[in-house]
Structures are given as structure tokens and as C-alpha cells.
Amino acid sequence: MNVNYIKIFVLVVVVSLTACSSDDDAVSNLGGENDVRIEFDAGVNGDALLLGATGYTNANGETLKINRFNYIVSNFVLIDAEGNEFTYPKDDSYFVVSEENELTEVVLKDIPAGEYVALKFGVGVDQEKYQQGAEGQGDFLQVAEENEMMWSWQAGYKFLNFEGTFTSETVTEPTIFQIHMGSHGSSLDNYREVTLQMPSDALVSENLSPVVHMAVDANKVLDGQHKIKLSEAAVVMIDEVKSPQISENINGMFRVDHVHNGENIQH
Template identity: 70%
Template sequence: MKTNIFKLALIAMITILASCSNDDEMNNELTGTNDLVIEFDNGVNGDDLILGASSYINSNGESLKIDRFNYVVSNFVLIDAEGNEYVYPKNESYFVISEEAGETEVILKDIPARKYTAIKFGIGVDQKKYQQGAEGQGDFLSIAEAHNMMWSWQAGYKFLNFEGQFTSASVTEATNFKVHMGSHGSSLDNYKEVNLDLNTQALVSSELSPIVHLMVDANKVLDGQHKIKLSEKAVVMVDEVKSPQVAENLTGMFLVDHVHNGDASGH
């Protein structure tokens, strides 16, 4: 009996040592830099988002056909298993996600090799960036203009451009709606930050280039923490009450679906 117990203990010890060795080998393999890709899979309350075609009914009793769903994401930060943060270079960290243009992917380049367990990013353009003036925006200013994400330089960026048609119990004919949200001077700063834990470590190395798949629920724009009825106001732009509510709703749009750890040649 003692011999069997000794054998079992020996096997357990060998297994633990082998596991530690494998972890060490994995850590040793994570060297160099590579891309980390974030895919934004836009949907509506669990369904695919099909612009201009499908109707979606929210809990406000409104039926929406969505023609445009564009938003700005920015200031990406990657957090590794030890809690260390890698801040992506600020001047390269502004992107427009546009369903109509088919631009739903962010590629973060030259990321240091690590095991990443969480990400942070902003929705919109922070005041510090905007206050650098038009000359300080780099290429992003023209990108935003090309995707209808500017009112004007003086008025600022649109963080969200959400448009389409709706009907409701009180609005029976199809009516256009527009929800444009951004910051309006220093008095109404609607820039928000999103923090997401990854359900699988994103492994970056010279050989590994992971893809983080995010599910994005456009239904949350109006039907999130705050319930915003288009039947009460179909055009929401510079609104001291509803604009901050939309901004808060957007923070609840994002959910990590899965992480794919692929090789550098084709993810």
C-alpha cells in the first residue's frame, strides 16, 4: 500500500513539474512583437445588423430600420496577466468603426509579446486630443470627415452616428431618426471608457497574432441603462439630457465573444 501511495505521489509531482515546465516554455516563447486585431461584430439584441433591410423592435415598443451605425473607438490599453498595462501610442489610437463602410476591425501594430487578459478603450475623442487643434489630429480628422463623424471643427467630432427610420404605437408612418452624440465644448464631455476582461488570454509573440472578437449591440444605444424614446424626440444631437444618457448607454454595447490565438501568417 505504501509503495502505491509513493508511486501516486511521484506521478503527481512529475505532472506538476511538467506543467510548470510547459508554462515556462510558453513564457519563453512569447518574445518579439506582433499585431493584435480587435473585430467589432455589430448586431442588434442578438441578431445580425443588416443596414436598411431588417426591422428591430426594442423594449420601448419602437420598430427600427437602421441605415447607419458608425462610432469612434480610441486610446487602447492592453493589460497582461500580471496587471501591467501597455498603452498603445496615442497618435495612432483613433479609429472609426463603420458598418456601412465595412470597416469593423482595429489592428494594433507592434504589440509587445505578453499574455493579455483585458483591454480598455475609449468611445469618442478625448478632450486632450481635441484641444491639440486641427493640426494635432493627424490623419484622423480626414478619416472622421470621410465617415460623417464631424459636425464641423468648431462643433467637434461625432462619437456616434446612428440613423434610420422608426415606427411606434404613436408614430405609425415611417419617420427618420438621427442620434449623433459627441462632446460639446468643455461643459459637456461625453467621452467614455470601456473595460473588458478577456475570457481567454490573448497571446502575442513574434509567432502569435491574436484576434479579439467583440459583440456590439446597437440596441443599447436607445435601449440600455437609459431608455430613450424616438417617439418623444427623433433627432438627438446637442442635448444636455439625452446626449450624456446615450454616452452611458454606449459603454454597455460591448461584450467579449472569444479570443482566437492564431499564427502570424494568417491569424
């Protein structure tokens, strides 16, 4: 075997082990806590989502122009390799993600050092939180109102606000669609939880503050596990059949694309 090849091979192995050791040491030796940032990157069936753009055709044969894609995420939990869970403080764990208002980053503050392999969160607002009443919602109530995520306090939160226009073989003129999904009392509770594995560990320590890049496929709202045809109903808000189906579809629109373990970002 060529001597130079052996030297290069050994050097690559040493550098790789050193890099891994460096990250491991940053987590295990320094301890502490840091922020975890979650970036929600919206797309449509593999293409970037551009609000107001035309040409997004789904498997139902409908072409959509999407003007609004807002949703609520909540109740974040980070899970390490041993299955230990860190539950983010509930009162601080409600966020609106809005493409039109450029709210696409969630920052979880003061996360304990660890090697996190999975992420769990809710889509919408759980009944326990809602039943605390308007006074129990804190600042989140105003954030939701400012981002079109409320019907009214009595009617509750919109977990998803998905709007635009569409055409199809049978609907040839651009027609407005509105998909507003939420819970309507205990009889129609559409709050769902999502658990996602990380493609690589999210490393948190005093010196490491990871960014989790979440790919979110808006196409799944209508074209997921259940096929929702706008040509049959262009407005879906309180529907005992379609609303739970849309909730299940939304569970499938999230995927952790990659994790960036960056150097410390002061918080």
C-alpha cells in the same frame, strides 16, 4: 477501472497539457512583438445587424430600420494578468468603426509579447486630443470626415452616428431618426472609457497574433441602462440630459465574445 479508459484519459491529459505548454512557451520563450486585431461584429439584441433591414423592435415598443451605425474608438490599453498596462501610442490610437463602409477591424501594431486578460479603450475623442487643434489630429481628421463623423472642426467629432427610420404605436409612418453623440466643450464632455475582460487570454508573441472578436449590440444605444424613446425625440444631437445618457448606454454595448490565438501574421 477499464484499462483502455485509463489510457484514453491519460492521452487526453497529455495532449491538453502539451497544447497549453506550447502556447505558454510561444509567449514566454520567444518574446518579441506582434499585431493584435480587434474585429467589431455588430448585432441588434442578439440578431446580426443588417443595414436597411426592418424588424428590430426594442423594449420601448419601437421598430427600427437602421441605415447607419458608425462610432469612434480610441486610446487602447492592453492589461496583463499582473495588472501591467501597455498603452498603445496615442497618436495612432483613433479609429472609425463603420458598418456601411466596412471598417470593422482595428489593428494594433507591434504589441509586446504577453498574456493579456483585459482591454480598455475610449468611445469618442478625448479633450486632450481635440485641444491639439486641427493640425494635431493627423490623418484621423480626414478619416472622420470621410465617414460622416464630423459636424465641423469648430463643433467637433461625432462619437456616434446612428441613423435610420422607426415606427411605434404613436408614430405609424416611418420617421427618420438621427442620434449624433459627441462632446461640446468641457460643459458636455461625453467621452467615456470601457474596460472589458477577455473570456480567454490574448496571447502575443513573435509567433502568435491574436484576433479579439468584439460583439457590439446597437440596440443598447436606445435600450440600455437608460431608455431613450424616439417617439419623444427622433433627433438627439446636443441634449444636456439625453446625450450623457446615450454615452452611458454605449458603454454597455461592447462585449468580448471570444479570442482567437492564431499563428503569426506578418505586419
